[in-house]
Amino acid sequence: MTRWVTYSSGPGAPLRAGVLHEGRVHGRAGTETLLDLVGTDLTAEGRDVLAAPAEVLDEAAVVLHAPIPVPPSIRDFMAFENHAVTSLEAVGSSLAPAWYDAPAFYFTNPRAVVGTGTPVAVPPGSAAFDYELEVAVVIGREGSDIPVEQAWSHVAGVTILCDWSARDLQAHEMAVGLGPAKGKDSATTLGPWLVTPDELEPYRRGHGFDRAMRASVNGVGYSAGTLADLYWSFEEMIAYASRGTRLVPGDVLGSGTVGTGCILELSRVHGGDRYPWLVPGDEVELSVEGLGSIQHVVRAGASVPPLRQRPA
Numbered sequence: 001m002t003r004w005v006t007y008s009s010g011p012g013a014p015l016r017a018g019v020l021h022e023g024r025v026h027g028r029a030g031t032e033t034l035l036d037l038v039g040t041d042l043t044a045e046g047r048d049v050l051a052a053p054a055e056v057l058d059e060a061a062v063v064l065h066a067p068i069p070v071p072p073s074i075r076d077f078m079a080f081e082n083h084a085v086t087s088l089e090a091v092g093s094s095l096a097p098a099w100y101d102a103p104a105f106y107f108t109n110p111r112a113v114v115g116t117g118t119p120v121a122v123p124p125g126s127a128a129f130d131y132e133l134e135v136a137v138v139i140g141r142e143g144s145d146i147p148v149e150q151a152w153s154h155v156a157g158v159t160i161l162c163d164w165s166a167r168d169l170q171a172h173e174m175a176v177g178l179g180p181a182k183g184k185d186s187a188t189t190l191g192p193w194l195v196t197p198d199e200l201e202p203y204r205r206g207h208g209f210d211r212a213m214r215a216s217v218n219g220v221g222y223s224a225g226t227l228a229d230l231y232w233s234f235e236e237m238i239a240y241a242s243r244g245t246r247l248v249p250g251d252v253l254g255s256g257t258v259g260t261g262c263i264l265e266l267s268r269v270h271g272g273d274r275y276p277w278l279v280p281g282d283e284v285e286l287s288v289e290g291l292g293s294i295q296h297v298v299r300a301g302a303s304v305p306p307l308r309q310r311p312a
Contacts, residue, residue, distance in 0.1 A: 001290070002046035003193040004157060006034050006069060006115075007062040009055075015065055019049045020193060025062050026053035034194065035068050038140040038156035039249040043196045065115040067159055067194035068138060074113075074188065074252045075241050076134070076163055077105040079232040080225075082259030090268035091171055103232035103240050105253075108163070108184050116192045116294040122280065122301035123186040126166035129278040129298065133215045133223050133261035133286050136161035137234050138194060139251040144242055151238035154247065157194035160288050161254045162296075164188065167264055167277070186301075190252065192292045199290060207233040211289040213258045218283050222266060222275065225258035227288065 003020040007027075017034040018027040028037075028049045037045060078084050078099075085095050098104075114120065122129045140156025163184060170183025203209040208230035215223035237253050260266060266275040278284065280300040287293035 001199050002043050002196040003292075004034055004037075004042060004046065004067060004196075005193050006065045006067050008065065009057060009062055015069065018053075019046045020059060021050055023059050025057045025059055026050055027055040027057070029054035035071075035250045038068070038138055039142075040140075042140070042156060042194075043198060046196070063115075064117065064192050066113045066190040067157070068190060068250050068252065069113060069115070071110045071113065071138070071190075071252045072248050072250045074108045074110055074254065075105045075237075076108050076161070076184075076254035076256060077103050077232065077237050078256040079103050079230050079237060080256055080258050080261075081231040082229065083257045083261060083265060086259070086265045086268055087257070087262070090264050103237045105237070105241065106180060106184075108188055112185060112187050114187050114189055116189065116296070118187075118189075118296065119299045120164055120187045120189075120284075120296045121299050122278070123166040123169060123182065124302045125304040126169050126301070127277065128167035130165045130167050130263045131215060131278065131284050131286065132163040132165055132257040133213055133225070134161040134163055134254045134257055135159070135211075135213070135227055135288055135291065136190065136252050136254040137197070137238070139238070139247045139253070140249055142246065142248050144246045145244070146239050146242040146247070148233075148235045148239045151235035152197065154238060155197045155234070156249065157196055158200060158291060159190050159194050160192070160286060160291050160294055161252070162189035162286055162294060163254065163257070165262070165264075189286075189294050189296065191294050195291055203290070207231060207236075211291070213261065213286075213288050215261065215284070215286045217278070222263070223258070223261045225260055227255070227258070229259060230255060
């Protein structure tokens, strides 16, 4: 398995691309970032790095950053039917028939990407903070109007994505008819590694892959699902995203949340007392079989000053 990472060896140290193998990070020689490399054959490149690394460090001695710290763009889809149905019911709505016509997505903030271990702040003004358990592909080959049957060849790698969500802000702003925007603007996790797509091939099932997806809060199991439950495949997402536009190396396409993969769903089905919103001090861990796990501690966010004073 080729596990590419973006890492640093200490505070102020430059970010470097490397390969994680048997608990040790093998640094790649040169100044190219992983974003520079995603258009190459990462499997072959990984073999070269392991054969002649610039440095070898224990995983515990480095800081793992997001594999692509600032992607050119991030499109986040809603490709799991069970999540789409339950989450919309939780906010008093229902799934529109148009969902079955094409895979829906929104754009989110590339500058808000973080790596595993980074404390994640509650967005200012939110009292309904949530995680979302997802998988993302990173584009490695540029293309426009990509046919479904060719789409997988445009993938450089696969990683875990967590779409951190302020549910109250999201509901308030989307009532205007736009968004989500600030409800999704605080942080998006990518990591801990970028796994080459050939590693998933043996596990193809249905429209996805037979890889278990799990989440826990403070050590208590919350979410459990599988990437095989995708209604829209990554190939279909890529084809749709590329219609009439251009995907470039480093672009990120998220799957959307697996069924049960967020507190919004869990509280809808089992109640908010059993599954309360995240608060400062909570420890969240998300894992996907074969893709590793990400861990975060939730911290308090900033206070919210008024945008304008309303007349008395």
